[in-house]
Amino acid sequence: MRVRLIGDTGVQIDYGDGPAAHFRSAVLELDRRIGAARLAGVIELVPAYNSLLVIFDPCETSGELLSRQIEELAGSVPGSGAHIGAGIQRRATRTWRIPVAYGGVFGPDLGEVAGRLGLEVDAVIALHAGARYVVSMLGFLPGFAYLSGLPARLAVPRRATPRPLAPPGIIAIGGAQTAVGSVAGPSGWSIIGRTPLRTFDPQREPASLLAPGDGIVFEPVCARTFEALSAAGARGGSVSHAGDLPVVA
Amino acid sequence: MRRIVVLSCGPATSVQDRGRIGYRRMGLARAGAMDQRALAAVNALVGNPPDAAAIEMAFVGGRLAVLGASARLAVAGGVAHLSVDGQARRMNTSFIVEAGATLTIGRAERGSYVMVGAEGGIDVPPLMGSRSCDVRAGFDGVLGRRLVAGDVLPLAPAPSVGRMELECPPVSLDPDAPIRIVLGPHESHFGAPGIDRLLGSSYTVSHHVDRMAYKLDGPAIGAMSTTDLVSQPILPGAIQVPPDGAPLVLMADAQTIGGYPRIATVIAADLNRLAQKWPGEPVRFLAIGAEEAQAIARAEAAASVAVRDVSCPEAAGANAAGALDGVQDAMVDAFDPAMWELTR
Numbered sequence: 001m002r003v004r005l006i007g008d009t010g011v012q013i014d015y016g017d018g019p020a021a022h023f024r025s026a027v028l029e030l031d032r033r034i035g036a037a038r039l040a041g042v043i044e045l046v047p048a049y050n051s052l053l054v055i056f057d058p059c060e061t062s063g064e065l066l067s068r069q070i071e072e073l074a075g076s077v078p079g080s081g082a083h084i085g086a087g088i089q090r091r092a093t094r095t096w097r098i099p100v101a102y103g104g105v106f107g108p109d110l111g112e113v114a115g116r117l118g119l120e121v122d123a124v125i126a127l128h129a130g131a132r133y134v135v136s137m138l139g140f141l142p143g144f145a146y147l148s149g150l151p152a153r154l155a156v157p158r159r160a161t162p163r164p165l166a167p168p169g170i171i172a173i174g175g176a177q178t179a180v181g182s183v184a185g186p187s188g189w190s191i192i193g194r195t196p197l198r199t200f201d202p203q204r205e206p207a208s209l210l211a212p213g214d215g216i217v218f219e220p221v222c223a224r225t226f227e228a229l230s231a232a233g234a235r236g237g238s239v240s241h242a243g244d245l246p247v248v249a
Numbered sequence: 250m251r252r253i254v255v256l257s258c259g260p261a262t263s264v265q266d267r268g269r270i271g272y273r274r275m276g277l278a279r280a281g282a283m284d285q286r287a288l289a290a291v292n293a294l295v296g297n298p299p300d301a302a303a304i305e306m307a308f309v310g311g312r313l314a315v316l317g318a319s320a321r322l323a324v325a326g327g328v329a330h331l332s333v334d335g336q337a338r339r340m341n342t343s344f345i346v347e348a349g350a351t352l353t354i355g356r357a358e359r360g361s362y363v364m365v366g367a368e369g370g371i372d373v374p375p376l377m378g379s380r381s382c383d384v385r386a387g388f389d390g391v392l393g394r395r396l397v398a399g400d401v402l403p404l405a406p407a408p409s410v411g412r413m414e415l416e417c418p419p420v421s422l423d424p425d426a427p428i429r430i431v432l433g434p435h436e437s438h439f440g441a442p443g444i445d446r447l448l449g450s451s452y453t454v455s456h457h458v459d460r461m462a463y464k465l466d467g468p469a470i471g472a473m474s475t476t477d478l479v480s481q482p483i484l485p486g487a488i489q490v491p492p493d494g495a496p497l498v499l500m501a502d503a504q505t506i507g508g509y510p511r512i513a514t515v516i517a518a519d520l521n522r523l524a525q526k527w528p529g530e531p532v533r534f535l536a537i538g539a540e541e542a543q544a545i546a547r548a549e550a551a552a553s554v555a556v557r558d559v560s561c562p563e564a565a566g567a568n569a570a571g572a573l574d575g576v577q578d579a580m581v582d583a584f585d586p587a588m589w590e591l592t593r
Contacts, residue, residue, distance in 0.1 A: 058547055
């Protein structure tokens, strides 16, 4: 673990390079501890794959003091030392069931992805929807969720030419990662499907449905179900929590 | 209801306040005024709290009409010619625009971002704690897009337009002063040759400039390591160096996550000054320590916008003649000092 000052308002904690899954639990545990400690001068915490950014107000604290406080809080986080990620009590997390219409107009790159992988389209869907994922971080666009847990068999390089404007709710593969898109925006990833779920809504509290650490499973739905769920969302129909597994109402 | 109607404006005109704080972990940019000093100045001049929203115009200016009732306005930041129905007005000085009159803001002659503040503040409903426009957040209304001719912006009710007019010093553009940076976090990717090149070269602002990033032209910075980084959180001010070696300084609308190595970060105070540079203007960097950078930030925050009264008749006459000698600040003591100490 390495603590660095960023400019005059940031402290970055790095857990080193490597597969995100090894560091995610350490990052999220440190995120939780710093948040709970309510350290003076801390404005925002931004967790990512293998690092955490603490944004502070230099009028309320100093980067040097804050670094020491963070090192103290991180001291006993497994993963801060040699045993990366080992032995962390998994937080009780939510798991979201996310409806996805795969292929066709919803996933224009599904055929190409299957071709590049030497798989049938149905096999790609089965593999993608058969895995369990964890939200590693939100970013790039508001509510855009980077997931870890993509089966290695499904990794495909990013597209040579990014799309200037992909629709909201894309389900996409970029390298060894997969993502649940939120708002419309540019994308260089291969789009294999779309969810009618509005994962980001500025009028909702919290605006982002998904949070780092949340579990994700995908549930293939047909075009009609997609349209029906979309319409329900447009009418203000909301998301309900069914026990541990929130679903779209 | 008092309102401002946009009669004409450039393509990069938007409503901005200090920015959207607390949602970076969800992927939301900070946004906010490109030159926070100009926002602080106009808010102080019209008597607003520092977090009130104003209109930001880039490079080309525009025309704004006041409707409903007269409104007190002020303009600061990049230097532009101002007039109200053909009568010249001064920058960095509040003035009343009568209902039905039009404020014309000329092209920025020096500096690039011009802030127009109004007493009461632009009163569009805030989204996620801010009235800053963010074109990538999927917001409805004027906070989700740039302003266009025909937009109507309500002003919050202001206590009165009856008080004195105020003046403050212009924001410093200081084009020759270096832009101060704190090295890191990935300076080791570039090694001493890369750092020496960044600090020893003169760069120029390229034509690829917007609220997200300013790309610089000049000597390319070569990476010593080709290791791909895992994407990390990033902040406005970060200097990314993509594989082509051309430094890219992230600005107010910077995305939250980035994968290019960052050789350094511009300190907050100097990011305001960098934002005011035009394409073709030179940029030199000066590395300072992290402690010094924080001390500068504290000094900037402690400094208030130094406003003074220019509303007495002699002062007004002197202003019209273009001289500041007649400006009177003796009245300041007669008022609540808190009014004059609007911290940035």
